[in-house]
Amino acid sequence: MDHLFFNCIFINGFWKRIFNWWDIGWKRVNNFEDFYSCCFKVKILGSCKSLWLIAIVAAVWSIWLARNEMVFDNKVLMMDTLVFHAKMRALLWSRAAFDECRFHERLWWLCPYKCCLSKSDPGGWCFPPHGWFKFNVSGIVFEGVRGGGGVLRGEDGIVRALFSGPIDASDAGTGSLIIEIGSREVLSWILEKTRRRWSHKVIFAELERRWSRVGKLSFSAAVANGNEMADSLAIAGANRTSMFKAWW
Known part of the structure; x- marks a missing residue:
């Protein structure tokens, strides 16, 4: 399991891109204990720390799903696709977890640590009429x-x-x-x-x-x-x- 998530060259490249996305340097780890210790020690404050941890869990889950597709469905795994799926999954999970707090979703793909807003921000998506999509x-x-x-x-x-x-x-x-x-x-x-x-x-x-x-x-x-x-x-x-x- 540790080899799947941390010890192969391809996955190390993936984690480097995920950490760089947050403007954080990636240091190679050997197991989950070291990995989560590294993630929790990252110096990010406030609600952005929660977004960061959601992004990490989403990335881990994306690796697992991609691995299953390779083994059981014979799919080819591309680095850009895996990174995109991890970012997309983290975005959707963050929107679900922080429904009471908006953030700049345009910045999510470039620098997510800058995309937080306060709960008092009045702007945002408007609900459709009853019975509509x-x-x-x-x-x-x-x-x-x-x-x-x-x-x-x-x-x-x-x-x-x-x-x-x-x-x-x-x-x-x-x-x-x-x-x-x-x-x-x-x-x-x-x-x-x-x-x-x-x-x-x-x-x-x-x-x-x-x-x-x-x-x-x-x-x-x-x-x-x-x-x-x-x-x-x-x-x-x-x-x-x-x-x-x-x-x-």
Whole structure:
């Protein structure tokens, strides 16, 4: 067991990346006792210490699940995939454990020790009407690289499904949509044509062509940071080579 989790070269590389993710130097250990002693002695304060310990447990569980898939399903284990699954699992577990305390999910993939917020922060995701599901989606384009992410939650706010990965632009097809926009200025351009900039004329003409394909479409202003988890999944998806999907 110690060899599986600590003593092989591949897993040592994995732990180095997980510790570097938290800006902590990795020191090789030989067994679980030394490992957990090392983790508990890390100098992280407050709620971030709890996030750190959740991330460590999620990483251990990710190794175990990956090992089982290799043995029983003949799957090939890639380092980037294992690291992504560990970070994703830790994010979901942290959101479940700290439902009363928000944190900047966009920073989770880069420097999680900086992403904590106080309980009094007013921003965040808004619950859908009774009997509804809410599907938050986000897309990002940076230097030709495109990524997308989405989170489906029920009326209780519990995550039911999510995706993250590279995306290509395509028409949405027909249906009914309520779109929340983070910029009130952009929302005013959409709702009032007289406010639109002349330089954006071609862009809005193309948008209206696509909007006409949707059965029922309405727009509203989004609450600040209300789409943060979808944004973080889109950022992570831009760095992936394949689509990640999960539902339960």
